[in-house]
Amino acid sequence: MIFITTILIIMALYLLAGLVFAIPFVIKGVAVIDEGARGSSWGFRLIIIPGVTVFWPVLLNKWLHASKIKRS
Amino acid sequence: MSASYVAVGWNRQKKIYDWLIAGFCFTYLLLFISVTLIVNEQVTFETLLIRSTSTLAVLLLHVILAIGPLCRLDKKFLPLLYNRRHLGVTMFTFALAHGGFSIFQFHALGNTNPFVSLFISNTNFNSFAAFPFQALGFFALLIFFLMAITSHDFWLHNLSPRVWKTLHMFVYLAYLLVVMHVMLGVIQYENNPVFVIIILAGAVTLITLHLLAGSKERKLDKRKFSLEQEGFMYVCPAEEIEDSRAKIFCIDKERIAVYRHENKLYAIHNVCKHQGGPLGEGKILDGCITCPWHGYQYLPHNGQSPPPFKEKVSTYDVKIIDGKVWLNPVPFPEGTERPGATIK
Ligand code: HEM
Ligand code: FES
Numbered sequence: 055m056i057f058i059t060t061i062l063i064i065m066a067l068y069l070l071a072g073l074v075f076a077i078p079f080v081i082k083g084v085a086v087i088d089e090g091a092r093g094s095s096w097g098f099r100l101i102i103i104p105g106v107t108v109f110w111p112v113l114l115n116k117w118l119h120a121s122k123i124k125r126s
Numbered sequence: 127m128s129a130s131y132v133a134v135g136w137n138r139q140k141k142i143y144d145w146l147i148a149g150f151c152f153t154y155l156l157l158f159i160s161v162t163l164i165v166n167e168q169v170t171f172e173t174l175l176i177r178s179t180s181t182l183a184v185l186l187l188h189v190i191l192a193i194g195p196l197c198r199l200d201k202k203f204l205p206l207l208y209n210r211r212h213l214g215v216t217m218f219t220f221a222l223a224h225g226g227f228s229i230f231q232f233h234a235l236g237n238t239n240p241f242v243s244l245f246i247s248n249t250n251f252n253s254f255a256a257f258p259f260q261a262l263g264f265f266a267l268l269i270f271f272l273m274a275i276t277s278h279d280f281w282l283h284n285l286s287p288r289v290w291k292t293l294h295m296f297v298y299l300a301y302l303l304v305v306m307h308v309m310l311g312v313i314q315y316e317n318n319p320v321f322v323i324i325i326l327a328g329a330v331t332l333i334t335l336h337l338l339a340g341s342k343e344r345k346l347d348k349r350k351f352s353l354e355q356e357g358f359m360y361v362c363p364a365e366e367i368e369d370s371r372a373k374i375f376c377i378d379k380e381r382i383a384v385y386r387h388e389n390k391l392y393a394i395h396n397v398c399k400h401q402g403g404p405l406g407e408g409k410i411l412d413g414c415i416t417c418p419w420h421g422y423q424y425l426p427h428n429g430q431s432p433p434p435f436k437e438k439v440s441t442y443d444v445k446i447i448d449g450k451v452w453l454n455p456v457p458f459p460e461g462t463e464r465p466g467a468t469i470k
Contacts, residue, residue: 084280097134
């Protein structure tokens with residue numbers, strides 16, 4: 055019981071972090087990592103939020119890389 | 127392709143497809159609920175919701191899994207493939223409704239968190255007859271969830287096609303989990319074997335279709351090309367290739383599509399950059415090779431998608447000698463322009 059509760063709490067925290075990350079990501083980040091998202095509609099940005107909430111570490115990593123390349 | 131993304135890429139054809147899905151689901155639910163009410167007057171509203179959504183989801187899942195092999199066996203089924211992802215998201219929605227109603231009905235009324243309850247209320251993991259089948263359903267639903275949230279092409283590009291494809295291959299694991307979930311669940315609730323028989327019949331159908339499609343593909347790949355000259359292989363007589371269509375040849379594990387366009391032959395890699403669709407099974411529309419799966423386009427002479435798109439596939443050299451087509455299976459870098467071969 056404690057085991058399952060712990061896993062659930064960790065998962066909830068992970069998803070919460072993803073949801074927080076999703077806000078700046080769909081406003082700014084998407085267009086940085088994928089040129090196809092430049093000037094894309096709000097519908098598109100909303101529809102990827104569930105995925106961003108789950109796969110946010112991949113996207114964060116891409117975003118950091120993309121801005122590093124830009125700066126150098 | 128890579129012009130600006132939209133939320134849902136609707137066009138006329140996809141709209142018709144989606145209306146058909148909606149109509150089908152609505153009719154199914156209506157029929158299921160009326161028949162159940164006639165046969166069993168005591169049925170509760172919750173049970174109706176749980177069972178109508180679950181059986182609809184399983185039905186849709188079978189259709190989804192049958193589309194792939196059906197298209198390999200007969201091109202007539204290609205329109206079904208065109209918008210399969212909407213079918214997938216619809217299936218997930220009904221599965222989610224079923225899972226959600228079940229969790230609410232069986233786990234949300236006590237003091238324990240419903241998700242904890244889902245896993246601890248039944249721990250007979252080593253019993254067949256009392257197995258915690260709901261956990262199996264949960265994991266299947268989790269896979270469908272991951273597939274549904276990554277169904278937009280944005281994810282194909284940003285998780286990389288390889289990761290995306292692997293993730294979506296888990297649909298077969300999810301299917302297996304669903305089969306076990308239904309079989310183990312039904313033996314706990316029902317003594318009518320009809321559910322088990324239907325599910326088994328579905329599984330036999332799907333396995334047969336996959337085996338048939340697989341053996342057809344293997345036969346094509348095994349064709350041997352023995353005549354070779356300066357790196358070119360003889361593949362077929364030129365008149366065998368119809369205008370605006372292609373023939374696919376598999377040489378040294380490279381699948382190559384040889385297209386005929388305005389009395390010339392051009393060869394490009396057969397694998398679409400989108401999701402690996404067989405380009406040689408498509409046709410030329412508006413001067414572009416058009417993928418039969420979701421319509422990505424490539425120019426025959428250089429394998430590039432017309433601007434503003436940026437996809438590119440490899441090209442190959444072809445020549446025609448005395449009405450015979452010779453193909454060089456060594457690829458040029460993606461997007462390299464080739465002269466093609468003129469048919470006399
Ligand atoms: C969290 C996930 C899930 C839970 C908690 C769950 C729970 C249940 C329960 C309690 C039943 C027996 C219901 C009854 O007849 O009284 C059941 C049956 C069934 N489930 Fe699930 N399920 C889940 C996921 C799924 C998924 C993903 C599918 C397929 C797409 C599915 C398909 C079915 C089918 C076909 C039946 C038999 C018909 C029925 O009794 O509804 N379930 N499930
Ligand atoms: S595989 Fe989707 S368009 Fe070719």
